[in-house]
Amino acid sequence: MANVHDSGGYEQGKSDGFNKGKQDGYIKGLEDAKVLLDNPPLNDISLKWRELHCAEQFTSHFGSSVVLNDRKMECLKETFKSAIWKLEVSAANKQAYPIILKIFKPPIIDEKLTELNMYRKVSSILPDLMPTIYLILEGMNGDDVWVFMEYVPQVKGQVIFTPDHFDLIIPSLAKLHALTYNDNFYNKWNVYEDWLPRYESDALSAERMKHQEKTLEYLDKAMDHPEFKERLSSSYNDLKRILKKGPIYFPELIQAGKSVTHNDLQTPNMGCHNVAEQNWNIKFIDWEGARFTPCWFDMFNLIGVFFAYRKDWRADEELVIERCASLYAAEMLKYGIAFDVNPIHLYKMAYLQRVLERSLYNQLQWGIDGVKTAYLLDVYLEKIKVWGKELGLY
Incomplete structure (x- = not known):
């Protein structure tokens, strides 16, 4: 009878230990998830933003350096030619501003070169007719070119066009x-x-x-x-x-x-x-x-x-x-x-x-x-x- 009793106690202890471990693991998982939510891992855009001190280069446009919101990044479109991201920055006045990052992938030829040069050379000639260009970074991740520009809502989606x-x-x-x-x-x-x-x-x-x-x-x-x-x-x-x-x-x-x-x-x-x-x-x-x-x-x-x-x-x-x-x-x-x-x-x-x-x-x-x-x-x-x-x- 003693052996049977001891065996039952062992099984109960095993079960209690398993449940306790499961509960502790669940709590630890929640804590880790909260840490990740509070401090998300930085993607390539965030890392390059910090590495190249981009925040300071926005001063002339926003009156102060800006802070990139690492949690508000949305890829709007990606093709073999380019990728378009919608980002968000906050200025010293605490106001949030959406911006666009367009990444031009190599090779930079033909139409891509034409568009890039419109941003590099012509935006200052046509400031009211093109998005404001905040910053252009050449040679990113090899030969990519990153263009940070003003976010202008498309007419499509704002009106029923006639x-x-x-x-x-x-x-x-x-x-x-x-x-x-x-x-x-x-x-x-x-x-x-x-x-x-x-x-x-x-x-x-x-x-x-x-x-x-x-x-x-x-x-x-x-x-x-x-x-x-x-x-x-x-x-x-x-x-x-x-x-x-x-x-x-x-x-x-x-x-x-x-x-x-x-x-x-x-x-x-x-x-x-x-x-x-x-x-x-x-x-x-x-x-x-x-x-x-x-x-x-x-x-x-x-x-x-x-x-x-x-x-x-x-x-x-x-x-x-x-x-x-x-x-x-x-x-x-x-x-x-x-x-x-x-x-x-x-x-x-x-x-x-x-x-x-x-x-x-x-x-x-x-x-x-x-x-x-x-x-x-x-x-x-x-x-x-x-x-x-x-x-x-x-």
Whole structure:
């Protein structure tokens, strides 16, 4: 009986010890978790921030050094080209400010180099139209470039966008173009000369010639493709004749003047702090498509692409074009820039020039090679037919 009793005591003790250990482990786990919450492990951004004394380098923008909130870091987007983080810093007044860190991954070439140089060299020329650049760090983790900049809320998500909102964007767009228009650009030639793509450069001229040849080639391929043959049958001969006139179809666009253009004016690429107010102060975001081109191309980028995708608004397109082209011309006139050609015609010329020199090729190549659906092909064909006759391409 004694042995049985002793065995029972052993088992009870074993069980009590296990439960006590489990409870102690649970308490220790809670304590460790609390320590981690109070003092989270520093990630690479936090470590580099401290190592390079970034806080002090924000003094000129915030009036004091700032403190990085290590717990408020959100990766908004990451691709093989770059990563975009939303961070938060606090200034001496205890107010918290969101900021953006864009990390450019190597190799830094082409569009990435263009965007980086817009931040490095042009943000001081266009301070009201670009996010404020707080700090640029070169050679991070090898060849990465880190750009800390102002956080500007995207227009996308703040409003339900309609064509009426073009009226609130065009004044800022005209200011961008006026400040970099013709002589205003060339007077700062040392800023732009070795990196910003220019419409009449040898490189972009050769690119247009190549696209012209490729578009003609894909037109012929389309006639051997049942679906595209049907869609192109009524336009094929006219398109061949028009394309052979190119690749510059409207010299009037070049004569109307060139500016630094953004070239991707979607609502995610436009930021605004004050959408609730009557006048918007737009800041343009993501400059990898920046070029020195005919200024009216951005009106196509803003309005033409919107209507191409939005069937629900197309009944209003002509009225919106008349209103917006006139508004743009009036805004440019405020800076002393007058257009000799009817602004509505200049808009339609810009639309057709961009479609004929690039967009038509993209639609044909995507559709015939099975890359994407040629969703906008029929829209572009209709515009070439109607506006082409109006503007004398036929």
